[in-house]
Amino acid sequence: MAEETVIKSDLQFVKRLQEYGGESLKKCFQCATCSVVCNISPDDSPYPRKEMIMAQWGLKDQIYKDPDIWLCHYCGDCTAYCPRGANPGEVIGAMRQATIEHYSTPSFLARLVSQPKFLPLLIAFPVLLILAIMKLVGTLGNIPAGKVVYSNMLPLLVIDAIFLSAAGFAVFVFLNGIRTYWKDLNSGVSPWKAKLSNKSVVSTLIEVLKEFIVHKHFKKCVTHYARATSHLMLVLGFISLATVTAWSAYYEWASRFGLIPHKESPFSLTEPIKWLALVGTVLLLSGIYLIYRERQNKANSASFGGYFDWLLIWVIIAVGFTGALSWLLRLANLASLAYPMYFLHLVSVFFLFFYAPYTKMAHMVYRTTALVFTKMQGRELA
Ligand code: SF4
Ligand code: SF4
CATH class of the missing domain: 1.10.1060.10 (Alpha-helical ferredoxin)
Known part of the structure; x- marks a missing residue:
């Protein structure tokens, strides 16, 4: 039967x-x-x-x-x-x-992120946190006059502590999510099919990342062909800015331990790290602008996206613009505008990192996991 x-x-x-x-x-x-x-x-x-x-x-x-x-x-x-x-x-x-x-855990955070009415609450958290830390280190309402130097607002060590904690939290939530997701994916695989796969996770992951970096599959789109290029620009912008962050952290910590001579922050415009920061910012802002424009232009034909998609677009715009404006206002030495702009930049970067497991940013992690899993099962995209 x-x-x-x-x-x-x-x-x-x-x-x-x-x-x-x-x-x-x-x-x-x-x-x-x-x-x-x-x-x-x-x-x-x-x-x-x-x-x-x-x-x-x-x-x-x-x-x-x-x-x-x-x-x-x-x-x-x-x-x-x-x-x-x-x-x-x-x-x-x-x-x-x-x-x-x-x-994602805790699940209430995921629910808050998915509903527009909770957005003010989500923004209030980094705003109050950074204000409280400024109060604690004695810089709230007490930034020295004169040349604009952002470490006068929050010392680099404090910045590192805030953002490493936010990133650490996101990594922890992601690892927990992937562990359960991977288990669930495998729960539906029959033993004979599991035996078919002789690829290791690491080699498959490398294959997937190689395909991702050139947007191999995304380029096959027809209706939104341009979206692949804009998305690629955005990804390269993120990679460049992440490299800049790691590079400046290296300067900071290696000089503290006496491994390299001390480099004064902000770095000179002639430093390669500055050029990379500039290239990254231009790629990020151009990519997100093209995505924004393309979605508006094709709103009636296909895939305009809902609040979930647009939240990430607006957060990336906020990160890019406040970052670029903080830099320009510092160069112009306009302290009354530069410090508030830098504050907004810190809030938007914290939002991007801390809430990453609950926003559309999480697609990078779950898509990569799903692609690795399907490749290991011998199922390839067309
Ligand atoms: S299923 Fe996804 S990838 Fe395929 S056509 Fe639709 S939106 Fe594009
Ligand atoms: S009607 Fe259903 S099956 Fe047919 S194209 Fe639309 S979504 Fe696909």
């Missing part, structure tokens, strides 16, 4: 997907056009049609464990061609948001 399968449908979960941007998911009538037009989807068990069924039925446990929702690069081709206006690209985006929420 055939084995019975019990399908647990969760209508509250369907409502949540609709709130997160998948409001049109019920319009889908399973024609499969989306799976045909998707240039990335593998021929074997393609997406996103099957995910549309899962969404309509509210099969949340299957959705959380489905690596295919991360193989989708949110290019919008399927949305543009869907004859029913069911917006499959947006529906898959809503599934990713719900999955990020599911794997």
